[in-house]
Amino acid sequence: MMTRRQILRTILQTGAALPFVNYTSLNHALARDPILALSDNLPPIEDRVIVLLRMFGGNDGLNTLVPFTNDIYYKIRGDNPGGSCAIAPKDVLRISGTDSVGFHHAMPELRNCFDDGKMAILQNVGYPNQDLSHFRSTDIWLSGSDADKFEESGWMGRYLESKYPHISESPPLHPPAIEFTRSVSRLLQGSQNQYGFAYRGTVPVPEKPGNSTKATFGSKREQDYVLTMQNQSHVYLKTLTAIEENSVKNTLQYPKNNTVGEDLAHVARLVASGLESSVFSLVTDNMFDNHEGLILYHDQALKIIDSAVGAFQQDIENLGIADRIVLVLYSEFGRRLAPTGSGTDHGAAGPVFVIGSNIKGGLYGKNPDLNNLDADGNLRFDTDFRQIYATLLSSWFGVSAEAMFPMFLPHLVNKISFINSPSLSETAPLISPNPCTTKCTVSIHSKEINSLKIFSIEGRQYEPSLRFNQSYGVDIDVSVLASGAYYIEGMSGNQKFHGSFVKMTQ
């Protein structure tokens, strides 16, 4: 088990400081963030793995987690001239703790995961101004950008960039991330380099290439790129080949003719055999874009996912690596409530499933509100997908805020605690209301607060008016602050504490 010192070192090693930011205090504040405190029941941070499984095409959330007591669902989906697109209550697998939603009948394995407390279901996940294009929305999910911003790098790429700042000259022996695709996606693109290795089938180890010329234009620049790729390929494939040759075996039979299952079986073998990659990314075929034949094709698609993920979870438990792995099941958008013909069109919010032994199982968020659709008839979101990313990065990978800087900081404030991290330390302040508009109050277990500093996410210190109130803590007048996320650092006795809040416009 890692010591607290090691953790701190890991945290401080991540992230190259950005210019013009006062990191000394912010860094310090974040390093002491209680979310990063160690828990005895979690594996060391450098052993932890995230498996991202993307259901490409736009998964129909309403037919995955079915609101089987909702009349509107049956009226609109069921009473459809192109054939019913609803899942009848008798075909819904009930789950513990709720009488209003349940799994599609093709998903018994995931239902069991949920009932065993190994799955967090995050309902109505999306982002503001949902884009209905597969590609644009995929880009948004992979980069973590706002819908109206264009970001070439991916959220995992930026995280891995902070972990491996010198990857182009000296790639680590183990690829930082693996994608079971034929090309590396935006997910693993950093600002300069890519951090993923597209790995599919047996690949020959290429010769170690010569040195690059460090050219900045023309053919030589592209030749350098080829050399860099060849070098990465050489290093990674040597490691992978050695690991494959001495690979442990899967402990059970994965479903046949199921490429998702084959890929997950491969992940299990690689992790159990000592590959140190911390991110594995899988994408399904375009089997979720059910414009037609929803009932038939969606059933098949969910079966593929369910049987594969179910086998994977059992296998990694048997292999003794389950406590190191978190699997995230997501899609670029959900689908609309009202069918078109025999299928459904591109929509907005949908559920995200997070599975693992260290997951705090349960339903997070309200059931979809079918009475309150947006102007185009789409489900509204209430959890931003980046709140999930923020949780995974901070609570699972122990990332300091810089690696999420600046895109995820506001979401870090609203992260959702679906990982079994320890309870907050006693010095964590209570900030309410949060988000706030004109003022908020900071208190700390009825203890006295001696001083308080406020930083913007850019690291700039603010000095709004503070009213120290011995019994209730400190009232802050936030009306002068621009909307956004803020960090606070304070002293209570000789104990420092840290917290954060979001200022919203009225």
Place this chain on the structure above:
Amino acid sequence: MLKAFVPSIDHPYDYASASHLLRRATIAPTHEEILQSVEEGLSKTLDNLFVSFDLGDEYIDEWSGKYSPTYPQNEVDYVNWFWTNKRHVEMFYQWWLMNIRDTPVSLQERLVLFWHGHFATDVKMNIEVAQHLYVQYRLLQKMCMGNFKAFIKEITQNMAMELFLSLHYSYVHEGKKYINENYAREMMELHTVGIFDENNNRNYTQKDVYEAARGLTGWFSKPSELGEEYLPKFSRFIPERWDDSEKTYLGQTGKWNTDDIIRILFEERAEQIAVYICKKLYSEFIGDEPDKNIVHELASTFKSNNWELKPVLRELLGSEAFFHEDSRGVLKKSRIDYIIGMVRQCDLQDVPDFHKEQVRPGDITMRLEFWGQLMYNPPNVSGWKGKRDWVNPSVLSRRLQFAREVVQNKVFTISYPTPPSIYRFDVLKFANRFENINNPALLAIEFANYLLPHTLTTDEVLQFQEAILDGGKVYEWDINDPKQRVEERIVKCLLSIVSHPAFQLY
């Protein structure tokens, strides 16, 4: 107008320029084609590039262009049909590859591949009948350098496209509308204008997608209903299936049909369409990062010529920017370029794909499937990522291995059963095509200039010469003296050339 490249004493239309033009505009020119182009000069070569070729259907005429029945209903017939069709699809791919190999100097097959990526359709999604693939390919051949607006009209009525993007499932029936936005969205997002303009303003709203989808209704062609009339060439417009009510599309209001929707799109978003397409052409022919001024020059040519592609392509390929030293050798060879390139450039024999009688699947098609560029198998509906992704690390190592095996006559086949010899490379016949067959030092330079796209450095020349000399002296070289191990030394030189990073580029 872009500044034209005018050959001069300082910048002649020489072997290097001619091979640059032909590598970009055609697929893997042979030594002889390059020499002939130098002889004929730039202007005549440009004329030649716009000649179309039809090499005939002989290879596949047992089924091509003929009536294609609907799937047999009973199971036995279906199984027979399934395997026959599978073979036809395989033959179709091979026939396509033969067209690439055998078409004389022309832009045609380069552009067909370009448009195939642009209008990506997937054989796995509703169009598994070989006839559909054939018909769409013929359409791409016919329109590849024609009028782009007419191209959009034709592709909208192409059966494969309509089936793939659900256009047949967007219709009116008994007064009720079943509007499917799939085709309307991709027509705008991927085929014509893109979601955003150059300043990241949206080119259309979700409402426009819906209104366009309503205008595009009415297309249908279910074989069983059309009987003998059915040919998978065009679908039919069935007025009762068309939504005849008023639509407001991109600001114009009326009872629009398919022709109107396309007309309005090209009227209201002319500038954006011109820029979107010219950017893509720039990336295809000049370099990964489009130069804004050049794109605008091309776009204005495109518009003023009423969407004719020839003037744009001629201006682009004849421009100074195209021939600039910094533009040479910067594009990454696609996987088809790479494999067919070796077949053409090294005149490889016994390629399994090009023997009709054989029962086993082709080797190039299997390789393309494995490397991720089999035709009609795009990674998704937006086509292939291309650019640097063509040489991502895992494919790069396969590419390097293939080239090394070819020049050593040791191709490890991934198809089965293993034939005695495939991709047979006649080393001496190859070497005899070059002027300096009797001078190894000069011969090495000739090889490198033929196979590599950039201006060689002194170090590179020495490296290739060292490989061919292999410790021997220039004056000792005798092509007929077995003691000189000429063949072995040529292979050594070629190995060194194909292992050079520039061999991945063109």
